[in-house]
Amino acid sequence: xxxxxxxxxxxxxxxxxxxxxxxxxxxxxxxxxxxxxxxxxxxxxxxxxxxxxxxxxxxxxxxxxxxxxxxxxxxxxxxxxxxxxxxxxxxxxxxxxxxxxxxxxxxxxxxxxxxxxxxxxxxxxxxxxxxxxxxxxxxxxxxxxxxxxxxxxxxxxxxxxxxxxxxxxxxxxxxxxxxxxxxxxxxxxxxxxxxxxxxxxxxxxxxxxxxxxxxxxxxxxxxxxxxxxxxxxxxxxxxxxxxxxxxxxxxxxxxxxxxxxxxxxxxxxxxxxxxxxxxxxxxxxxxxxxxxxxxxxxxxxxxxxxxxxxxxxxxxxxxxxxxxxxxxxxxxxxxxxxxxxxxxxxxxxxxxxxxxxxxxxxxxxxxxxxxxxxxxxxxxxxxxxxxxxxxxxxxxxxxxxxxxxxxxxxxxxxxxxxxxxxxxxxxxxxxxxxxxxxxxxxxxxxxxxxxxxxxxxxxxxxxxxxxxxxxxxxxxxxxxxxxxxxxxxxxxxxxxxxxxxxxxxxxxxxxxxxxxxxxxxxxxxxxxxxxxxxxxxxxxxxxxxxxxxxxxxxxxxxxxxxxxxxxxxxxxxxxxxxxxxxxxxxxxxxxxxxxxxxxxxxxxxxxxxxxxxxxxxxxxxxxxxxxxxxxxxxxxxxxxxxxxxxx
Ligand SMILES: Nc1nc2c(ncn2[C@@H]2O[C@H](COP(=O)(O)OP(=O)(O)OP(=O)(O)O)[C@@H](O)[C@H]2O)c(=O)[nH]1
Ligand SMILES: [Mg+2]
Numbered sequence: 026x027x028x029x030x031x032x033x034x035x036x037x038x039x040x041x042x043x044x045x046x047x048x049x050x051x052x053x054x055x056x057x058x059x060x061x062x063x064x065x066x067x068x069x070x071x072x073x074x075x076x077x078x079x080x081x082x083x084x085x086x087x088x089x090x091x092x093x094x095x096x097x098x099x100x101x102x103x104x105x106x107x108x109x110x111x112x113x114x115x116x117x118x119x120x121x122x123x124x125x126x127x128x129x130x131x132x133x134x135x136x137x138x139x140x141x142x143x144x145x146x147x148x149x150x151x152x153x154x155x156x157x158x159x160x161x162x163x164x165x166x167x168x169x170x171x172x173x174x175x176x177x178x179x180x181x182x183x184x185x186x187x188x189x190x191x192x193x194x195x196x197x198x199x200x201x202x203x204x205x206x207x208x209x210x211x212x213x214x215x216x217x218x219x220x221x222x223x224x225x226x227x228x229x230x231x232x233x234x235x236x237x238x239x240x241x242x243x244x245x246x247x248x249x250x251x252x253x254x255x256x257x258x259x260x261x262x263x264x265x266x267x268x269x270x271x272x273x274x275x276x277x278x279x280x281x282x283x284x285x286x287x288x289x290x291x292x293x294x295x296x297x298x299x300x301x302x303x304x305x306x307x308x309x310x311x312x313x314x315x316x317x318x319x320x321x322x323x324x325x326x327x328x329x330x331x332x333x334x335x336x337x338x339x340x341x342x343x344x345x346x347x348x349x350x351x352x353x354x355x356x357x358x359x360x361x362x363x364x365x366x367x368x369x370x371x372x373x374x375x376x377x378x379x380x381x382x383x384x385x386x387x388x389x390x391x392x393x394x395x396x397x398x399x400x401x402x403x404x405x406x407x408x409x410x411x412x413x414x415x416x417x418x419x420x421x422x423x424x425x426x427x428x429x430x431x432x433x434x435x436x437x438x439x440x441x442x443x444x445x446x447x448x449x450x451x452x453x454x455x456x457x458x459x460x461x462x463x464x465x466x467x468x469x470x471x472x473x474x475x476x477x478x479x480x481x482x483x484x485x486x487x488x489x490x491x492x493x494x495x496x497x498x499x500x501x502x503x504x505x506x507x508x509x510x511x512x513x514x515x516x517x518x519x520x521x522x523x524x525x526x527x528x529x530x531x532x533x534x535x536x537x538x539x540x541x542x543x544x545x546x547x548x549x550x551x552x553x554x555x556x557x558x559x560x561x562x563x564x565x566x567x568x569x570x571x572x573x574x575x576x577x578x579x580x581x582x583x584x585x586x587x588x589x590x591x592x593x594x595x596x597x598x599x600x601x602x603x604x605x606x607x608x609x610x611x612x613x614x615x616x617x618x619x620x621x622x623x624x625x626x627x628x629x630x631x632x633x634x635x636x637x638x639x640x641x642x643x644x645x646x647x648x649x650x651x652x653x654x655x656x657x658x659x660x661x662x663x664x665x666x667x668x669x670x671x672x
Pocket of ligand 1: 034035036037038039040041042043059060061077078079080099100101102152153154155156236237238239240
C-alpha cells in the first residue's frame with residue numbers, strides 16, 4: 026500500500042526530529058541526524074541548518090510493514106505556512122506533533138483547521154515526554170477542548186494483542202451498529218479494526234500516542250499502530266491523474282515538478298497535460314529522499330515523485346484526468362520592495378525572482394515599470410531574512426528589503442455603469458459594464474446579460490477573459506480591486522475593424538470609467554484571533570483589542586481562563602503576540618489566522634501616505650477613444666456616456 030504522510034505542528038514541536046527518527050527506524054537513512062547538530066537529513070538546506078528551523082517541505086521515503094511511505098516534513102513557522110499548505114493537499118494522513126510541555130499552541134490550531142477543511146485524516150503525537158514539565162493528560166485535555174472531542178487515547182490500547190476495554194467503548198459510542206454487535210457478540214477484532222480504520226480514514230476519529238522523538242521513546246510503536254490503522258485506496262487501472270504540489274529549480278537550473286500520482290501510472294517519455302496547457306513530454310522521473318534522488322522509469326497511483334521536462338505546470342495544477350487547480354488560503358498580507366545594489370540590473374534580478382515565484386507562488390512578484398522596482402508579497406519578517414539569504418546563496422546577489430507594508434485592496438460602495446469605447450483608426454470595440462458591490466472577500470465575479478445579437482458569445486468571453494487576466498487598480502491607492510460583481514450589459518464590435526486587443530482596451534476603460542463614478546472604499550487585511558488568558562487579564566486584553574480597532578465576540582470562560590475571539594486589523598496587531606507573551610509570562614495563548622479583507626480603519630491616512638495619482642497610472646485610463654473623419658480622438662470619462670454607440 027502507498028501512503029503519503031505529512032508531519033505538521035507549531036514551530037519547534039519536533040517534526041523534523043520525529044521524521045528523522047521514522048526514517049532511521051525503518052533503515053531509510055543510516056545515521057540519525059539532529060536538528061541541533063546541524064546534520065538533520067530533512068533540514069539539509071544551509072539556511073535550515075543555520076537557523077535550526079525548517080523552511081522547505083522536504084520529503085523522505087521508507088518501507089514499513091506492507092506499505093511504502095512517502096513522508097513530508099513541513100515547516101512550523103507561520104512565515105512558511107504557504108509551503109506547509111501546499112503539502113497538505115497531497116497527504117493521505119497527517120501527523121500533528123504537540124510538545125508535552127508547551128501543549129496546543131497557536132499554530133497547532135491553524136494547522137488543525139486547515140486539515141479539517143481538507144478532511145485529511147489525522148493522528149496526534151505528543152512529543153518531548155522526556156522533558157521536565159511534560160504533562161500528557163493535560164495535553165490530551167487541551168486537544169479535546171481546543172481541537173476535537175473525537176481524539177482517542179491509544180497509549181495502551183493494544184498492549185495485550187487486542188484492544189483495551191476503554192477503546193472498545195469509545196468506538197461503540199461512535200458507531201451504533203457496532204454497539205449492537207458488541208452487545209450481542211462481544212469483541213471481534215477483525216470487525217473492530219476495520220471500523221477503526223474507516224472512522225480514521227473518514228476523519229471521524231483521531232488517534233493519539235505519545236513519546237520522545239529525540240530519545241527514541243514511542244516512535245516505533247507509533248509507527249506500528251499507524252501501519253495497522255491506516256489504509257489507502259488508489260486505482261492503478263484508471264488513466265493517469267495527479268497533482269503538482271511543489272516546483273524547484275535544481276542547482277543546474279532544471280525545473281523539477283513534484284507531483285503526487287492519484288490514479289493510474291506514468292512512465293518516462295509519456296506526455297501529460299497540466300492545467301489546460303499543451304501536452305509535454307516527461308523526460309525523467311525522480312524519486313527524492315531528502316536532497317538525494319534516484320531515477321526511475323515508472324510511477325504508480327499513490328506515489329510522490331518529481332519529473333523533468335515540464336515547463337507549463339504551476340503549483341496546485343491538476344495533471345492528466347484531474348483538471349481543477351488547488352486553491353490556497355494562506356495568503357501573505359505584507360508587501361515589500363527589493364533594494365538592489367546600484368550596479369545590479371533590476372531586470373536581471375527580476376529573472377531570479379521569477380524563479381523564486383515559480384517555487385512559491387504566494388510571493389506574487391510584480392515589476393513596477395515606473396519605479397523600476399521589484400515588489401513581492403510576504404508573510405513576515407523571518408521570511409524576508411530567509412529570502413535575502415536564498416538570493417545571496419543561489420544567485421550571488423546582495424539584496425535588502427524595505428520595511429514591509431500592508432497589502433491593501435479596494436472596492437466600491439455604490440452601483441454604477443462603466444462605459445468604454447476604443448476606436449482609433451481601423452480599430453473598434455465598445456463595452457458597457459454594470460458594477461455592483463458584492464459580498465466581502467468574494468473577489469470579482471462576472472456575468473453577461475448581453476444579447477448575442479449585439480456581441481457574439483466569443484466576444485463576450487473575450488470581455489470576461491480580459492477582466493480576469495490581471496488584477497485591476499482602484500482609484501484611491503491603485504490597490505487591487507475586489508468584491509465587485511461585473512455584468513456585461515451590452516457592447517459592439519465591428520466586423521472589419523475589431524482586432525485582437527480592442528476589447529481589452531474597451532473593457533479596461535469601461536471598468537475605470539465606472540470607478541470614476543462610484544464611491545470607492547479602501548479595505549485592509551484582518552486577523553481572526555483567539556486569545557486564551559487568565560480571567561483576571563480579560564479586561565486588559567479586551568481594551569488591547571479595542572484600541573487597535575479590533576472587534577470581539579462575547580467572551581467565553583472556561584474554569585479560570587477566558588477565551589476571546591474576533592477580528593482585528595493586521596496592521597495594528599502584528600506585534601501583539603510578543604506583547605501577550607510578555608505580560609502573561611508566556612502563559613497566554615494566541616492564534617492568528619487570516620480573516621479576510623474589511624474596511625480600513627485609517628483610510629484617509631493610508632490614501633495620503635500612498636499618494637496614488639489616478640490620472641497618471643500608465644496602465645489605466647478612464648477616457649475613451651472615438652473616431653471622426655478618419656482620425657481617433659480622446660474623450661474624457663465624464664463626457665463619454667452620451668457618445669456611446671450602443672444604447
Ligand atoms: N527533549 C526533547 N527535545 C526534543 C524532542 N524532539 C525534538 N526536540 C528538540 O526540539 C528542537 C526542535 O526540534 P525540530 O525537530 O527541529 O522541531 P520542528 O518541529 O521540526 O521545528 P520547525 O521545523 O522549525 O517548525 C530541537 O532542538 C530538538 O532537538 C524530544 O522528544 N525531547
Ligand atoms: Mg522542522
